[in-house]
Structures are given as structure tokens and as C-alpha cells.
Amino acid sequence: MNGFDLSAILSNPEFVSMLFHGIEATFIIYVGSWSLAMSLAILLLGIRFSPLPVGNSLVAAYVSYHRNVPTLVQLMLWYFGIFTLMPDWLTGWLASHNAEVIFAIIGLGLCQAAYFSEDLRSGLRAVSPGQMEAAKALGHGYVSAMRFVVMPQGVRNALPPLVNHSVSLFKNSSLALVIGAPELTHAIKEIENLSFRTFEIYLVGTLIYLFISLLIMAGGAYLSMRANPAVGGHA
Amino acid sequence: MITDLIAIIRDYWLLLLIGQYPNGPLGGLANTLILSALSIALAFPVSILLALARLSKWTPLRWPVTMLVYVTRGVPLLMLILWCYFVVPLVTGTDVPSFVIMLTTLVVYQGAFLSEVVRAGIVSLGHGQMDAARALGHSYLGAMRFVILPQALYNMIPSILSTFVSTIKDTTLGYVINVPDLTFAASQVNNQLLTQPFQVFLILALVYYALCWSLTHVANRIERRIARRRAGTVSATISETAQATKMITEQP
Numbered sequence: 001m002n003g004f005d006l007s008a009i010l011s012n013p014e015f016v017s018m019l020f021h022g023i024e025a026t027f028i029i030y031v032g033s034w035s036l037a038m039s040l041a042i043l044l045l046g047i048r049f050s051p052l053p054v055g056n057s058l059v060a061a062y063v064s065y066h067r068n069v070p071t072l073v074q075l076m077l078w079y080f081g082i083f084t085l086m087p088d089w090l091t092g093w094l095a096s097h098n099a100e101v102i103f104a105i106i107g108l109g110l111c112q113a114a115y116f117s118e119d120l121r122s123g124l125r126a127v128s129p130g131q132m133e134a135a136k137a138l139g140h141g142y143v144s145a146m147r148f149v150v151m152p153q154g155v156r157n158a159l160p161p162l163v164n165h166s167v168s169l170f171k172n173s174s175l176a177l178v179i180g181a182p183e184l185t186h187a188i189k190e191i192e193n194l195s196f197r198t199f200e201i202y203l204v205g206t207l208i209y210l211f212i213s214l215l216i217m218a219g220g221a222y223l224s225m226r227a228n229p230a231v232g233g234h235a
Numbered sequence: 236m237i238t239d240l241i242a243i244i245r246d247y248w249l250l251l252l253i254g255q256y257p258n259g260p261l262g263g264l265a266n267t268l269i270l271s272a273l274s275i276a277l278a279f280p281v282s283i284l285l286a287l288a289r290l291s292k293w294t295p296l297r298w299p300v301t302m303l304v305y306v307t308r309g310v311p312l313l314m315l316i317l318w319c320y321f322v323v324p325l326v327t328g329t330d331v332p333s334f335v336i337m338l339t340t341l342v343v344y345q346g347a348f349l350s351e352v353v354r355a356g357i358v359s360l361g362h363g364q365m366d367a368a369r370a371l372g373h374s375y376l377g378a379m380r381f382v383i384l385p386q387a388l389y390n391m392i393p394s395i396l397s398t399f400v401s402t403i404k405d406t407t408l409g410y411v412i413n414v415p416d417l418t419f420a421a422s423q424v425n426n427q428l429l430t431q432p433f434q435v436f437l438i439l440a441l442v443y444y445a446l447c448w449s450l451t452h453v454a455n456r457i458e459r460r461i462a463r464r465r466a467g468t469v470s471a472t473i474s475e476t477a478q479a480t481k482m483i484t485e486q487p
Binding site: 067081084167202210 | 310313317321400405407411432433434437440451
């Protein structure tokens, strides 16, 4: 290997466009699985707080499965397992629409929903029951008390773990490499194969991941500062 | 469906348990457990050193370690594995088995994560403990060794156990560099059968589930016991007046 030369990567238009395609796919997987996870988490939370005991244990089982099985194995089960059990018309449609990316979104999203719903649940449980009673005494209904009194406090409590798990979801998006999704790590490995400049391309990839992770953390810090100005102002 | 699962387990349980051991490298579930136990055992002392370095007043020590911890936490484990796959053979100058590369990666990764736990444990004890130990004549290291760390580490036991669970889950990523672990064994089984991928990976998921669920269960029980014990000793030994002085001495 000859000396360190970052320009060998960054001035090669082919490599740069591969990098950007990788970032694009990672972004699609991240945003897709984050949205899926968040909407599913809210749904799971609704089932948890509903009076049905069956719903509660079903959600507990869902959470337990997704937290105790490695994310990679979940992805493999989706892509190598469930994909093959699907009816032909669906398999064909998926195969022609980037099945790897779709299954990465489904697998990562379902897994992360378990974490998000637990974060939200412990945040809501930390709000004292007196808040709900007081809001009802002031004439709020259940839904509006939830919306205006309990939820804002609960989400504020849940913000730090939600941000942490958003960062780890971003990092986990690299697992999509294993099922062959053309995301950032995949692009990095491919450029490495073509250029043999391992150190340089890994450095570029690490910096990209680090930058976006720090961006998400900073966004979370900004949100919690806005949600809680008294504390955030001093900290 | 159920009969398929049973048939696969009956035919391949040995491969899933120990890999191709007598005729090849140790693999399967045994290797997964050895890899995670070894990496947590090595990551633990590393994490204490990293935490002490991050709490050090000496900037040339604190800054690089803080940066290392942030980089490790901000980068995917997969990227770290690729780095080690590239760097470790370069440093040692020889061909390194993928098991050692995965071990190195996990020690660095979990060491960085655990160091945050250790640091939080030390910081949450407050200045009072350190000041009191110094007043009694301990040096900085002596106070750390005999007063601070025993308390901080005892409170950390549940976090260490949950880190162990996440280490077991992280060993699956060794699949990318062909570490012969449980996931690798399952994909070998899948390659031999070819027709039943869902059943094979379902078995894989169930094994991991049983393993991690029981360890999480143990961790939760220990956590409850520790919480009870701490609450018990406080109410038994510290009276109302002592509580009041404690509040004064623990002012930042």
C-alpha cells in the first residue's frame, strides 16, 4: 500500500457517487424504519394502556421477543425465512421493488418499536397519577387530559432514552449489509474492493457515521432543551 | 411445521451446539458463549481504566480517551469490526483468526460502553466518599481501590449483566467476518438443507431468545435484590440525624 491519500477516494467521481448512493439508501432505511417504529410504538402503547388483559400480555411478548433476539437474527429471519414463505405475486413484487431495503425497514422498524414503546411507557408511568386527576377536575376529558397534560410530560421524560435509541437505530441500519441492502457500509466495502485504499475509505465512512450520529444526538439535546428550558438552560 | 423443527434439531443439534469441533474449529453455541464471556471479562478491566482516565484531571489523558469513547459509541459495531479486521493483522503482522478479531472488537466496543456505566457509578457516589477517604489518609489510588470502586462496582452488577446480554447479541455480527458462532452454524445448516430457511432461522431466534431471556431474568432479580439491600442498610443504620448530616455533606 502506498502512502495515505484521501484524494484517491474523494476526487474519483465514481467512488463519490457510490458513497452518495450508500448514504441515500442508509437514509431511506433509517427514516423508514424510524417512522414505522414510532407509529407502531404508539399503537403498542395504546394496547398496553387499554383495559384488555390479553392485549397487555401480547404486547409484553412482542417486546420480549424483539429485545432478546439479536437484531441481525431478526433481519435474517425476515429476509431468508419469511420472504420465502410469501405468496409468489408478493415475492415478485418485492423482488422488483428493492426487497432488501424493504425488509431492512420492516425488520429494523419492528425491532425498534419494542424499544420505543418501552421508553414511552416508562416516561408516561413517571408522570404522577395526580396530574390526570387534576386535569379531569379542571374539566378535561380523558383524551384531552392525555393530549394536553399527561403526554407532554411523559414524552419529555422519555426523550433521553428515545434519542439514545434513535442513534442506535441509525447505527443498526448498517446491519442491512448482511441481507444485501446497498447501504453505506455496503458502499464502503465495495469501494474498498475497487480501490484497495482500505484505510482511507474506512476513515471516510467512520467520519460520515460519526457525523450523523452526533447530529442526531445534538438534535435530541436541542429538543430536550426546548422541552425543558429551565433545566436545559443551566445544564 | 413443528415436525420440521424437531427433525432439524434432531439432525443438527451437535453442529449448532459445538460446530465442527472434533474435526474443525470449535463453533456453535459453545463458541458464542465463550466469545461473549471472554470479551466481557476483558472489557471489564478495560472499562475501569477508561473510566478512571476520563475522570482524570490530566488533560493529555482525558481528552484522547473521551474522544475514543465518543467515536466508539457513535460508529456502528459493523464498521468497528471492519476496522479491526483491517488493523489487527497489520499490527500483529500475522494472520489472525476471526475469533480474535471479533474478541478485540467486542472488548473495545463494550469497554467503551461499560466505561460510561463505571463513570456514572463513580460520579453518582458524590464527592463525600472521596473526601472522607482522603481525610482518613488514603492516597487517590488507595481511595479508589478500597472505598470508591467497591461501592460503584457493586451498584453496577445489574448493568454488567445486561451488557453481557447485549454482548451475546453482538457476537452475531461476527457472521460478517465468518466467526464460527451459533449464527454461522445455523447458516451452514441452512446451506445444507436449502429448502427450509424459515425453520432454521426460527430455531436460531428461539435459541437466542431462551439464552438472553433467562439472563435478563437473572439480571432483574439481582437488580431487585441489590435495590432492596441498599434500601435496607440505609433504613437500618442511618438514623434521622445521620440523614440530615448526609444531606449536608453531600452538597456539591
